[in-house]
Each structure stands twice: as C-alpha cells, then as structure tokens.
Amino acid sequence: MATVSRVVNNNPNVKPQTRKKVFEAIERLGYRPNAVARGLASKKTTTVGVVIPDISNAIFAEVARGVEDIANMYHYNIILCNADKRKEKEIRVINTLLEKQVDGLLFMGGNVTDEHIQAFKTSSVPIVLCGTTVDGDLLPAVDIDHEKAAQDAVKLLIDKGHRSIGMISGTLQDPNNGFARYNGYKKALEEAGIPFNEELVRVGNYRYESGIEAMRYFLGLEARPTAIFSATDEMAIGAIHAAQDGGLHVPEDISIISVDNSRMASMVRPLLSTVAQPMYDIGAVSMRLLTKLMNKENVDKGKITLMHEVIQRQSVAEV
Amino acid sequence: MATVSRVVNNNPNVKPQTRKKVFEAIERLGYRPNAVARGLASKKTTTVGVVIPDISNAIFAEVARGVEDIANMYHYNIILCNADKRKEKEIRVINTLLEKQVDGLLFMGGNVTDEHIQAFKTSSVPIVLCGTTVDGDLLPAVDIDHEKAAQDAVKLLIDKGHRSIGMISGTLQDPNNGFARYNGYKKALEEAGIPFNEELVRVGNYRYESGIEAMRYFLGLEARPTAIFSATDEMAIGAIHAAQDGGLHVPEDISIISVDNSRMASMVRPLLSTVAQPMYDIGAVSMRLLTKLMNKENVDKGKITLMHEVIQRQSVAEV
DNA sequence: CTGTTAGCGCATTCAC
C-alpha cells in the first residue's frame, strides 16, 4: 500500500520493476487515486482557489488564462469561482474555498472591503490580490496603476489639442476601475491647466448600454466636448455607436479613448484607442507570486505594479 | 464531537440550547469545518465539476451563469475548469475532477470524441453534456438543434429573396457548431432549390479575424454573394467590418446573419441579425438534470433539445 | 527498497 503511494507520487525509492508492476495493477483495476483522502492525509490539495468577480467580463477571462498557465506549470489545479459582482457572494465563495482547503487563494478584481479583509484574516493559506489592491500593505497584490493609466489616456487627448474632455466613469465607489481612473482624469486636466467641470463626467456601470446613455447625454450638452475618455472599452464602444447613431463621425467630430485594450477594442469601427492593461501578465505574475508564497519562499512585501501602455488606433484625432 | 457534527450539518436531533452553545464555541474558536475530511467521511463533496472549453468565449460564460445559478439553488459548489479548446487538456481535466470526487460532472461544448467517452465511462458519478451532444444515447445532453438553427437563419435570407448566399463556417470537424450548421445551410439551399456551390463556403475558426478573412475572400469573387450566413456572431461581426472596410454597406449591399445572439450582436452597427441560442437556459437545464441524476431520481433518458429563435435586427435586407 | 503503523478531521453507527 505504501509502495503504491510512492509510485503514484513519483517517489524515487521504488525498484523500477516494482513500479512497473504497480502501474500494471493500476491499469488493470482501473484504480484512480482519491484526491480527497490524499488531501486529508497530506494536508495539501495542490489546488488554488480563484475568485473571479464576473465571468462574463472578457477582461477577467484573459487574466484567468494567465493564472491558469502558471498554475499548470507548477502543477496546481484551479477552482474558479464566479462571484457575480456581489459582495456577499464573494465572501461566501472565499469561505467555501478555504473550507475546501485550497493551498492558496487568488482574489481577482473587485472592491476589497473591510469584510473581505476580515474573511482573509481567517485564512491560514496565502492570499494574493490580482487586478486590485488595498490600502496599506495588508495583502500582496499585483495590478496596474489605474490612476496613471487614466491620466496617460487623457494626456494623449490633451496633446492632440483637446480642451473640452468628457469622462464616462465607472462607479466612484469602486476604488480601482472607478475612483482611481476618475482621479487620473482630474489630474491630467489639472496638469494641463484645464478647469475640472463636474458636468463633463458621467457615471456608468462599465457596460455597453451605459456608454450609449452617457454619450447621448454629452450630445445633448450645449457645449459638447470634443473628446471623451471612457473608463472601459465596452462603454467606449457604446459611446462610439451612440455618436454615430447621432450622425457624428468618430474621430472627426469627437475623439474617444478608453482603458483596457480588450479584444473588443479591435472589433469596432473606428478601431478604438485605449490604454493596454497587461491582463494575461497580471494573472501570470500574481499566480507566480502565490506559488512562491505557498512554497514559503521569501518574497518582497508589497504590491507589484505592472506597466500599462497607450495604444493609438483610429478613434482619436487632432482637434 | 458528534454533536458538533450534527449542529454543523443541521441535524434536528440536537437540543436548541446545546445547538446554541455549539455555535458560540464555533464563533469563539473561529472553527471552520474541513470540507476535505467531510468529503472523505461522507463520500460526498457537494461539488460538481464543470469543464468549459474556452473561458474567453462569451457564449460559454453565459451558459456558466445558468449552471451556477441552479447549482447554488441546490447547494452545490462548482469547480470551473477551463480546457483551452484542447482535447488532451479536456481529458486531463475530466480525470482531475473525478479524482477530486466531484458528485457530478458537466461537460460543456466541444467535440466529444471516443477518448472522451472512454474517460466518461470510468466515472462512477453522473455526467451530462451541455451545449453539445454525442451520437446515440450514451450520455444525457442538453443542447439546441444546431442544424435547424442554421437552416432557419439561411431560410430567412432566402425568404428575403437572396439566391446567392455564402457561408462562413466553423471547422467541419466540429460536429455541433461546425458540421451541423454547415449541414443546415446546405439543407436550406436544397429546400429552396438553390444549387450548392462549394466556392461559397469559407471555413473559419469562430474568431473575428477569420470573419474578416472570409469576407475579403467573398469580396474578391467575380460573382459576389448578396448575403452571408456566419456560424458565429463573432465571425459575422468581422465580416460586417470587412465589408464596410471594402466600401460596402450592410445590409444594402450585402446581408449578414449568424447564430449565437451573444451580447456582441447588439454591440455592432448595423445591429446583427442572428438566431438566439438560449445559453443561460442550456446551462440551467443541464445543471438541473444533473442534480436529479446525482439524487438518483428517475429521469427520461436521452437528449433535451431547447428551442432557438431567429432574431431580426438590421443586418439583413431584401435583395 | 519495502511493509507496518498511525493518524488526517470528520460522519456515522451504536450505546446510553
């Protein structure tokens, strides 16, 4: 029995002949190791839990690929849990994952509240945040600098001569994709000496329809902005279509830029200018960090910030 | 100890007072039940494995939502495993899930080969196919009638007067989204007495870029078709853009219809006509079926076919 | 190199 265990776990202390015989028996009997029993005995499940805020969001799907590739590379299995963008569900899922004795936890995106912190604190296994951060150095995290990304996007608009720039924001309660990008927008304006105008920002919900709604609002303004910065690609595409539906040409009549560089940014006419988040890398790097943590290796504390890059395509023109 | 177990498992044979005391102790000690040990002892994990062929495909994301909602309703957890559209990985993932002692398995989309069947056969827990089927009654499955869906789409084109209709197909090796839709296309032509022309079908890979490539091909034909049927929305959108990039107007110069009705179909100009697959329902129904199977309830054998519906939007016009 | 032993943390008998 112990020998079988050794064979199954690739322990070298088995005579090749015996190993062969065991494999044959395994084959013959159709034996399949029971991962649950193994997990109980070894106190390791070689499984990491990944909570993903919204499975239907293409951004997270790409991050998940990065996570997975690295996880496979280090022979970890992944339990992906969708949290439907609901906080209670996020908390519940975290607890379920911990009960299932995952060896580590990756928390993707979303807003990390005190309740989350509370749940994380009860964990005896390492946790890393992925595509989000939290104030202080409470938890290791890998993300981009959302504020700077937004600022760079708006700066491009300004460099092209735009002075009246609207913003389609995410909810300001969301510290990363929402508030940080809003702040980046304000900073860019400030730096260029352009007064901030509350009327030029419209809060959406990240989705296509709210991009449409926002653009309709801008079109109705007596002083319509010449350029729009959108917090996400999807809203930007909605904005483009609303502008076109209103008889405008993009970018001749109005320029549009956003943040994400999701696949969709190249699936629209005109092609969308946007600032690229290295989504795959965010996933890969955070998973690599988690493997180190699970392996009790020493790692530098604190957040890892990955570089973004503004991608110029067709939706922005000189004013 | 047994009493704690009873409390945690909601066994009624506990005095309310004792129950309360146990809960207090649980709270005070921060006790968290170990799902692994529980699984070993009870031989149930209240977990179902879901293998999803491609996490970055919006279609599957929507199906997954349906799966999840029902799973939660019946108090099952879900392990989502992405298989990256690679057969070996699918097989590997199935085995991993089985080793982890899931109570049931949902296999989503993808091509079910003999190797799959072989892997499924070793399972002692129920398995249902979701968004795919297999010949014979080997496995319970829920899906739409892909062939009929394609046929209906093409029929709409024909009803609008089109006689020269191109098709952007998926790979014909794929029995569902590929071959079945191709057959539906041929059937519709046949029924209308339109001769089938090999030159008017172009095989793509379901992605946007291959839609572009296919449309470029059609645009280069001396006898350019007046309408295109695409096997997926994403390729259809590529086709629309390629047509527009080539100076054509959709639908005035060329009509386009596809199958899927993904969210993207409403995120393009003109709005894409397409036949809707009830994706959420496919997920929900298959999960419900699985719960019955896991519960050893009697269910009707065989496949469940859900209804599709052709959605007329803007991308199709009379010839 | 191989077999024996003792848990892993729980659910499930069975007594009381």
Added chain:
DNA sequence: GTGAATGCGCTAACAG
C-alpha cells in the same frame, strides 16, 4: 438528546 467508537483512503514516519 448525547457521547464513544469506527473507518473513509491516503501519506508519513518508522522499522526492517
């Protein structure tokens, strides 16, 4: 209604 005993299938330490 509660506690004590047994074992789920495996790994880990130990002895040989």
